Amino acid sequence: MSEKIVEQTFEALFVLEDLREILRKTAPFHNLTEEQKEEVEAILGKVRKALNEIEEEIK
């Protein structure tokens, strides 16, 4: 159980760094293109999945 929690914690942190990268590339106003919006959606999906898996593990 604990191995998976560690793995998914890093997964969530790392994927959020990808989101941070988009914020940097579009600073300061973050007017995202359609492609960037899709990337953000995909990132959020991955974060949610990682958090859900952590939640499942601790039940």
Next chain:
Amino acid sequence: MSKSAKLEWRAREESFINLEPLQRGGVLPAESRKIALSYIDGYSTCDHCLGTLHILKKPPICDFLTEVADFLRMNKAILTHGCREAKFAIMHAITKPGQAIVMDENKHYTSYVAAERAGLKIYEVPSTGYPEFKVQPEEYVNTIEKVKKETGDLPALVLLTHVDWTYGNLVDAEKVGKICKEYNVPFLLNTAYSSGRMPIDGKEMLADFVTCSGHKSWAAGAGVVGILAINDEWTDKVFKPSQRYKVKPVEILGCSARGSSALVLMTSFPYVKERVKHWDEEVEKARWFSSQMESLGDVKQLGDKPHNHDLMRFETPVLDRIAQKHKRRGYFLYEELLKRKIVGVKAGKTKSFDLSTYGLTKEQLIYVIDSFRDIINKLS
């Protein structure tokens, strides 16, 4: 906000356009920030210690250093805590107190301080002065001759700042290298603002030593880190081991960057190798930016023209006139830029200031130009 340390968290790259020349080349790619997160604790490089940092297999620091030496076209490389530590290590290893060192007038202050710490007598190669402040390679001959005349000996070391920190002037290192070879004096090339941004060929430049700044130009952070690259003939002196601790190089006190900064440098390396291939695009962008700034009127870019680097100094009488009458005096510019989410121009500066365009998009730079225009139109 961290409750324990009461420090503000930093989102300068996410929330602003950051023009700070010290920082642009040290902005990390996402993969390097990820590795920094996992290696952030203490001596994180040392989980599988083999006795000293530069021979480590896991993480593969040894292989990385071989690749770095090849990338710089030098024979060997080692990690240091920064470029200044690399310069001092060389000075300490190959000179004796009281000997002479020759360096350019545009040098970084740390070159001077390192030489002072090594007890060296410092001779400076003058620049051409205002407005270009160029360091002309042939002037090295005059300064070396001056050392010979005054001390009866050749300098123990010659140092060139490849790109200086004030004007962003690029000097022809190969010409200085040739002069050093003719006089048979060792040549230290300080590439704090060049290697990691633009291609460097230590062999072609006839450099005996190349020093690099990870956090200035190799997209490395999570602490400070530098590189000291040398040619084989200097191994015994510069990388000499301790007499008692045989695997520990004396000049870097055994092991240098023993944590996340080393791992970040390694992770950023593929990104750095790729980005130097696009250096021409960065120069083109800088030149475009310079011309746009000058088109605002009563703005002058100092240093090389056309410019050959992203680091630039602008003389701005138009902004200084506003400062004379503004209630916030010289601070108005910083505050007006901040309102427009632009940072990196030092607070209080209006007569002249430095900035860098490195790694910023054309759209971001158009916005910066438009912001300067807006401030001038509003307050002139």
